[in-house]
Structure formats: structure tokens, C-alpha cells
Amino acid sequence: MATEGRRVLVHDPTLRDGQHAVAHQLDAAQLRVYAQAADRAGVPVVEVGHGNGLGASSLQIGRARLDDDTMLATVREELTQARMGVFMAPGWGRGRDLRRAVERGADVVRIAAHCTEVTVTERHLSLARELGVEAQAVLLMSHMAEPGQLAEQCSLAVRFGAQAVGIMDSAGHFLPGDVATRIGAITTAVDVPVIFHGHNNLSLAVANSGAAVTAGATIIDACAAGFGAGAGNTPLEVLVAVLERMEYPTGIDLPAALRAADVAHQHLMTSAPTTDSVSVASGLAGVFSGFKRPVLAAAERAGVDPWDVFAELGRRQAVAGQEDLIPHAVQSVLGAARAAS
Amino acid sequence: MATEGRRVLVHDPTLRDGQHAVAHQLDAAQLRVYAQAADRAGVPVVEVGHGNGLGASSLQIGRARLDDDTMLATVREELTQARMGVFMAPGWGRGRDLRRAVERGADVVRIAAHCTEVTVTERHLSLARELGVEAQAVLLMSHMAEPGQLAEQCSLAVRFGAQAVGIMDSAGHFLPGDVATRIGAITTAVDVPVIFHGHNNLSLAVANSGAAVTAGATIIDACAAGFGAGAGNTPLEVLVAVLERMEYPTGIDLPAALRAADVAHQHLMTSAPTTDSVSVASGLAGVFSGFKRPVLAAAERAGVDPWDVFAELGRRQAVAGQEDLIPHAVQSVLGAARAAS
Numbered sequence: 085m086a087t088e089g090r091r092v093l094v095h096d097p098t099l100r101d102g103q104h105a106v107a108h109q110l111d112a113a114q115l116r117v118y119a120q121a122a123d124r125a126g127v128p129v130v131e132v133g134h135g136n137g138l139g140a141s142s143l144q145i146g147r148a149r150l151d152d153d154t155m156l157a158t159v160r161e162e163l164t165q166a167r168m169g170v171f172m173a174p175g176w177g178r179g180r181d182l183r184r185a186v187e188r189g190a191d192v193v194r195i196a197a198h199c200t201e202v203t204v205t206e207r208h209l210s211l212a213r214e215l216g217v218e219a220q221a222v223l224l225m226s227h228m229a230e231p232g233q234l235a236e237q238c239s240l241a242v243r244f245g246a247q248a249v250g251i252m253d254s255a256g257h258f259l260p261g262d263v264a265t266r267i268g269a270i271t272t273a274v275d276v277p278v279i280f281h282g283h284n285n286l287s288l289a290v291a292n293s294g295a296a297v298t299a300g301a302t303i304i305d306a307c308a309a310g311f312g313a314g315a316g317n318t319p320l321e322v323l324v325a326v327l328e329r330m331e332y333p334t335g336i337d338l339p340a341a342l343r344a345a346d347v348a349h350q351h352l353m354t355s356a357p358t359t360d361s362v363s364v365a366s367g368l369a370g371v372f373s374g375f376k377r378p379v380l381a382a383a384e385r386a387g388v389d390p391w392d393v394f395a396e397l398g399r400r401q402a403v404a405g406q407e408d409l410i411p412h413a414v415q416s417v418l419g420a421a422r423a424a425s
Numbered sequence: 426m427a428t429e430g431r432r433v434l435v436h437d438p439t440l441r442d443g444q445h446a447v448a449h450q451l452d453a454a455q456l457r458v459y460a461q462a463a464d465r466a467g468v469p470v471v472e473v474g475h476g477n478g479l480g481a482s483s484l485q486i487g488r489a490r491l492d493d494d495t496m497l498a499t500v501r502e503e504l505t506q507a508r509m510g511v512f513m514a515p516g517w518g519r520g521r522d523l524r525r526a527v528e529r530g531a532d533v534v535r536i537a538a539h540c541t542e543v544t545v546t547e548r549h550l551s552l553a554r555e556l557g558v559e560a561q562a563v564l565l566m567s568h569m570a571e572p573g574q575l576a577e578q579c580s581l582a583v584r585f586g587a588q589a590v591g592i593m594d595s596a597g598h599f600l601p602g603d604v605a606t607r608i609g610a611i612t613t614a615v616d617v618p619v620i621f622h623g624h625n626n627l628s629l630a631v632a633n634s635g636a637a638v639t640a641g642a643t644i645i646d647a648c649a650a651g652f653g654a655g656a657g658n659t660p661l662e663v664l665v666a667v668l669e670r671m672e673y674p675t676g677i678d679l680p681a682a683l684r685a686a687d688v689a690h691q692h693l694m695t696s697a698p699t700t701d702s703v704s705v706a707s708g709l710a711g712v713f714s715g716f717k718r719p720v721l722a723a724a725e726r727a728g729v730d731p732w733d734v735f736a737e738l739g740r741r742q743a744v745a746g747q748e749d750l751i752p753h754a755v756q757s758v759l760g761a762a763r764a765a766s
Contacts, residue, residue: 259670260601260632286670287625287663291601291632309701322628322700325709329600329627338709339732342702349701358697359663360650360690361683368666368679391680 092332093303095129095192095279096122096320099159100171102311102352103135104374108148112158114351115150118308119162121347125340127320129192131169132159135313137196138170138185139177152181156188167191167218174204179211192218198403199223199251202237202244209244219247220303222279225403226251227258227370231266235273242274248303250279256286256315256367260295271300281305282318285367287359289318290326297332308341308348309356314366314373316357321345365391369398375407382410392417433673434644436470436533436620437463437661440500441512443652443693444476449489453499455692456491459649460503462688466681468661470533472510473500476654478537479511479526480518493522497529508532508559515545520552533559539744540564540592543578543585550585560588561644563620566744567592568599568711572607576614583615589644591620597627597656597708601636612641622646623659626708628700630659631667638673649682649689650697655707655714657698662686706732710739716748723751733758 099115115132122130132155134140134148141148150158160168169192170185182193193212195205205221212219221241226234238249251266258266263280271278280296282289282305293304306323310316321341327334349356362380366373371394379397383390396413440456456473463471473496475481475489482489491499501509510533511526523534534553536546546562553560562582567575579590592607599607604621612619621637623630623646634645647664651657662682668675690697703721707714712735720738724731737754 259635259667284628286667287628287631287660288667290628294600319628319700321702322705325705326600326627326629329709339730342706342732345702345705356697356699356701358699359660360697361662361686364663364666364686365683368670389680391683 090302090332092297092327092334093128094320094323094334094336095131095169095303095305096127096307097131097171097305097317098122098307098311098320098348099130099132100137101135101317102307103148104313105311105357106352106354108134108141108146110352111149112154115155115158116162117351118344118347119159121344122308123163123166125344126336127166128335129169130159130163130166131171131194132156133170136173137177138172138181140173145176153184153188156185156190160189169194171196172208174208179208182208182211183215186215186217190217192220194220194222196222196224199226199229200233200237202240205241206244209241209246213245219245220279221246221249222281223251225254225372226266227253227255227262228401231269234266235269238270239273242276246276248277248279249274250281250301250303252281253283253292255370255372256283256289256363257370258292259288260291263292263295264299267296267299267301277302279303279305283312284310284315284317284357284359285363285373290322293318293323294326294330297327297330309345309353311348311352312357314357314376315359315363319345362390365394369394371397371402372404374404375402375410378407378410382414386414386418388414388417388421431643431673433638433668433675434469435661435664435675435677436472436510436644436646437468437648438472438510438512438646439463439648439652439661439689440471440473441478442476442658443648444489445654446652446698447693447695449475449482449487451693452490453495456496456499457503458692459685459688460500462685463649464504464507466685467677468507469676470510471500471504471507472512472535473497474511477514478518479513479522481514486517494525494529497526497531501530510535512537513549515549520549523549523552524556527556527558531558533561535561535563537563537565540567540570540575540578543581546582547585550582550587554586560586561620562587562590563622564592566595566713567607568594568596568603569742572610575607576610579611580614583617587617589618589620590615591622591642591644593622594624594633596711596713597624597630597704598711599633600629601632604633604636605640608637608640608642618643620644620646624653625651625656625658625698625700626704626714631663634659634664635667635671638668638671650686650694652689652693653698655698655717656700656704660686703731706735710735712738712743713745715745716743716751719748719751723755727755727759729755729758729762
């Protein structure tokens with residue numbers, strides 16, 4: 085496969101991943117105004133839903149303002165050329181959620197799994213194929229696995245029916261070289277399009293996406309103006325500009341993408357994504373940035389430095405849902421401080 | 426020279442380049458609180474002054490809240506280990522400004538020139554050497570010259586007495602590969618430390634700085650939390666985290682650098698730097714982002730797209746001070762629109 089001038093498909097989860105920045109509270113008018121802007125810019129896939137995907141709206145994770153059906157029906161009405169995407173993590177989402185999403189017009193279905201647990205995607209990937217939509221598999225927190233493991237997991241997903249596979253840098257931990265190695269291993273192992281999804285904790289989301297493309301990825305996720313929690317996602321309009329300079333066509337009109345970014349700033353965000361010190365600390369430690377609030381609170385109570393708590397959680401390989409590790413991490417930091425004094 | 430593990434000196438112009446974000450209005454309390462935080466973090470050089478450097482405070486460019494003498498004397502009092510830096514562009518600054526700055530305790534003197542006009546630095550570089558301080562030369566808008574030209578200009582600066590030389594990506598236009606080629610050419614041509622100074626218009630300042638280090642640069646400019654106009658500068662605390670991951674020691678304490686970033690957010694900024702659509706358009710076009718306001722106004726009056734005006738200004742190689750090119754660029758955009766319709 086020729087790598088220069090290869091067309092890159094920009095997959096846009098603004099209306100799904102961006103929900104994390106606003107506690108899943110986007111309303112129908114917001115969905116409409118952004119879907120129109122993205123569709124007009126020539127964005128090929130517009131993903132929509134609760135931040136954690138189909139079926140995830142709940143008291144525990146956070147109730148979305150709109151239910152899945154309403155979100156999908158609303159966005160569907162605004163798309164003239166773009167396909168509509170949905171995201172689902174088995175456990176939160178179920179088969180019936182997937183069926184309903186396809187009935188509401190979803191064209192592209194993403195099934196997600198922790199980076200070493202791709203077997204959980206098998207049933208839903210094969211259901212998506214049965215339903216006749218495009219089935220994709222993505223591995224979360226992918227810095228926690230070696231390139232060879234990721235390639236194996238992606239090969240398995242292809243065997244389960246995935247028509248595109250790839251990795252999410254959920255903690256925003258990768259350097260461009262890390263991404264190149266991992267995407268290179270995956271493109272060598274599979275013969276379907278490879279996906280990369282970056283986060284901006286170390287201010288490297290655009291550079292990492294460029295490195296992914298150079299290494300062979302052809303589907304890159306990006307959100308308007310980086311709309312997402314904390315440091316945010318790869319900013320779509322910046323990615324399009326950089327891919328233009330790298331001479332990879334995307335089919336997206338840059339001035340219209342810049343206008344879509346303005347729409348995101350004006351209509352979707354309460355504040356622009358910013359790489360604050362917590363984003364940097366969690367990205368460096370490789371810890372999910374959703375730990376921000378409980379870590380800051382626990383560190384303050386104990387009188388320790390929150391950056392040290394993040395570093396300790398990174399050493400313990402904490403993943404989302406393991407907030408119970410925070411007090412143990414605080415104890416380790418206190419212990420280390422006592423030992424040093 | 427061994428490249429792995431080479432020590433990188435982070436040069437911190439937060440209190441000079443950041444002034445552009447606040448119309449040069451930092452007061453003494455702000456200078457003090459940030460200088461303390463940077464000094465405590467082990468930042469080796471703290472640069473201070475009007476955004477455009479020594480002698481630049483004026484009605485035309487913008488009056489700073491404090492005069493050069495007061496800024497230098499204030500910061501000098503707070504530094505216990507860091508050296509103090511000043512920036513000067515010949516024309517705005519003069520020999521007597523440089524002498525006064527050295528009397529007030531400046532240790533490192535930066536003389537700046539447009540990327541093809543390094544001869545203007547000769548007199549002030551040799552004055553700095555006479556005064557016994559470290560003399561550095563930096564080339565502005567460096568995307569407007571080829572790698573070979575930049576290397577020649579840097580060699581000339583070394584002949585004039587510069588003890589470190591390098592380039593500023595004033596428009597935030599470079600991709601990492603562009604930086605690697607240019608820094609590589611310069612490090613081959615000179616035997617003094619090489620400087621890189623990035624801007625974040627294409628969200629690549631950190632990646633470009635990493636590429637500069639890999640290519641041989643040993644002095645990297647970075648501002649706390651990216652404090653600077655528009656998309657801002659390379660964020661210092663992120664750079665330190667990334668250099669840590671790349672295994673280049675900086676001597677800076679990361680937790681203290683994260684605290685200094687929080688100080689910048691809380692005490693220096695009116696709003697956090699953000700890569701808005703204008704930053705992207707000006708970065709892509711290679712146009713100084715100070716054109717933002719007049720371009721938006723002229724585009725609105727003419728009913729054309731501001732992104733098209735930036736692209737046309739880029740084709741015309743507009744540099745700071747050439748705002749008179751804006752109406753001509755607007756006419757070209759209108760002409761092209763008429764020809765197309």
C-alpha cells in the first residue's frame with residue numbers, strides 16, 4: 085500500500101466524546117447546529133451519543149440529557165452526506181441498544197474494549213455485521229499493552245468481524261514514536277483500515293495523529309476544537325490543516341471545518357479544552373483523567389502533592405472504575421514521604 | 426556530540442512573550458509571584474520585559490505597565506538560582522537599553538532579527554560580549570527561509586559573537602519534520618548551543634520542540650501554561666514532562682513546574698491560550714498572528730472569508746508591520762471569487 089497521498093478518513097466523535105466535557109448534557113439544538121456544520125464541512129462520519137456510549141446513561145456514570153433514540157434521530161435528520169456513528173462498550177451497552185441504534189440510522193458501529201480484553205467485543209461485532217452496518221473495534225487505554233499484544237488483539241477483532249480496528253490513547257500518554265511503533269505493528273498484522281484516537285494531555289494529540297497516519301493508519305478520530313474532557317481530543321480543524329500540509333487528502337473543506345470549530349466554541353463548550361497541570365500529570369502517569377476530582381480531594385485531605393498520587397496510580401496501572409485505589413496510592417505517597425524525612 | 430541524555434536548557438520567556446497576551450500590562454506583583462515559582466522549579470533562565478523586548482514600550486506598539494528598569498529590578502530580586510534574560514530587537518531597542526539592562530542584572534541577552542537579516546544584530550551582539558553577559562541571536566519568522574539560509578545566518582551570528590543561536594517559529598507554521606531539517610542544518614554549521622522557540626498555532630509546539638531536541642537543539646524556549654498571544658507558546662510544564670519521557674534531563678522539578686503553571690493560570694492570564702480557528706488559519710498560512718484583528722475586520726467589511734485572506738497574505742509573504750497588504754489581499758480574494766462565479 086502506498087503511504088504518500090493516501091486518503092485519510094476523519095471520524096468525528098465531537099457529539100459523543102465531547103459529552104464528557106459537559107456531563108452528557110448536550111441538547112437537541114446543540115446536536116443539530118454542530119451536525120449541520122460538520123456535514124457541511126464534508127466530515128465523513130459524525131458519531132453521537134452519551135460520552136460512554138450506547139446504554140451508558142445511568143445514575144452511576146451520569147444521566148445524559150437526551151436518550152440514545154432521541155440523540156440518534158436528531159442527528160440523523162441533519163446529515164446529508166455524512167454517515168452516522170455510534171460507540172458502545174459491552175457491559176454498558178447491549179445487543180438491543182445496538183439494534184435500536186441501527187434502526188435509528190447508525191451506519192458505523194464502534195465496539196470498545198480494554199486493550200487486552202478484545203474477546204468481549206466478539207458477540208457485538210458479529211451482531212453489527214448481521215445488521216449490515218460497518219463494524220469497528222477499538223482498544224482503550226492502549227498505552228498499557230505492548231505493540232505486539234495490540235496487534236494480536238486487533239487480529240482477533242478482525243476474526244470476530246471488525247472491518248476496521250485500532251487504538252485509543254485514552255490517557256493521552258503516548259509520544260509520537262510510541263504511536264508509530266504500535267500503529268506499525270497493527271498495520272502489519274491486519275488487512276483492514278487502522279484507527280487512531282488521541283487525547284491532548286501532553287499537547288501531542290495532533291503530532292501523534294500525524295505519526296499514526298505516517299505509520300499507516302487511515303481512520304483518525306478528531307473533535308471540533310478538541311471538544312472533550314480536560315485537555316480534550318485531537319482538534320479536528322487543526323488535524324485537517326496539518327494533514328493538508330502533510331499532503332494527505334481528507335475530503336474535508338478546511339474553511340468549513342474552521343467554521344465548525346467556531347460553532348463548537350460558541351454553542352457546545354462551557355470552556356475551551358486546556359492542558360492544565362492535572363491533565364499533564366495524569367497523561368504522564370498514564371492514568372485516566374476522570375480520576376481528577378477524587379485525586380485532588382484525597383491529596384488535599386492528606387496534605388500530599390496530587391502529582392505524586394497520579395504517579396503512584398500510574399505505577400499501580402489503575403484503570404477507570406478503580407477509584408478505590410486512590411486511598412492506597414495516597415498511603416504509599418505518605419509512606420514514601422515519611423521514609424525520606 | 427552524544428544526543429541521548431544530552432541536557433536541555435529550558436529558557437523561560439513567560440514574563441516577556443506572555444506580555445503579548447495581556448497587552449504588556451503585567452504588574453510588579455505578577456512578575457514577583459511567577460518569578461518565584463519559576464526560580465523554585467529550577468528554571469535556569471527567566472526572561473522578562475515588554476513583549477517586543479527592550480525599548481519597545483511605545484504608543485505605536487503598546488505601552489507596558491512598567492518600564493524596563495522596574496521590570497528587571499523586580500524580577501532580579503526574586504531569583505535565587507535562575508539567571509535573568511532580556512530580549513531585544515534592534516530598531517526598537519538600542520545600545521543604551523542593553524547597557525541599562527545589564528546594569529539591572531541581566532545575565533543573558535537575546536538579540537533578534539528577521540530570519541534573513543542577521544547582520545542587524547552585529548553591533549549589539551558585540552556590545553553584549555563587551556559587557557560580559559551571554560550573547561544569543563535568534564531568527565524570527567524562520568519558516569520564511571530555507572534550512573541552508575538559516576544555517577548561514579546562524580554562522581554569521583556566531584562570527585558576530587553569539588554564544589548560542591537559533592530560530593523562532595513566530596507564525597507557528599512548522600511541522601516536526603521541518604524543525605528537524607532546520608535544526609539539523611544549523612547544528613551542523615555552528616559549534617555553539619542551538620535554540621528553538623515554538624508557537625502552538627497548529628497544536629505542534631511541544632512536538633516541534635521534541636523534534637528540535639532530537640535534531641540537536643539544547644536550548645528550548647517554553648512559557649508556563651503556554652502563556653502567550655493566541656494559541657500561545659510551548660507550554661513549559663508539558664515540555665518538561667515530555668522531555669522526561671524522552672530521557673533528556675532539564676534539571677527542572679516537574680511538580681514545581683506544574684505549580685508554576687497553576688500560578689500562570691491563576692495570576693497572569695485573563696484566559697488560557699487556545700488554538701482557535703484564527704490561530705490555525707494564520708499558522709497554516711505562515712502569517713504573524715498579530716494580523717488577526719485587522720484581517721477579521723477587513724474580511725467582514727468585504728464579505729469574504731477571513732481564512733482566504735490569511736492564505737493570500739501567506740502567498741504574499743506578509744510580515745509584521747505590513748498590515749497595508751491586507752486590503753490588497755482582500756481585493757485578490759474578491760477577484761478570485763468573481764472569476765470563479
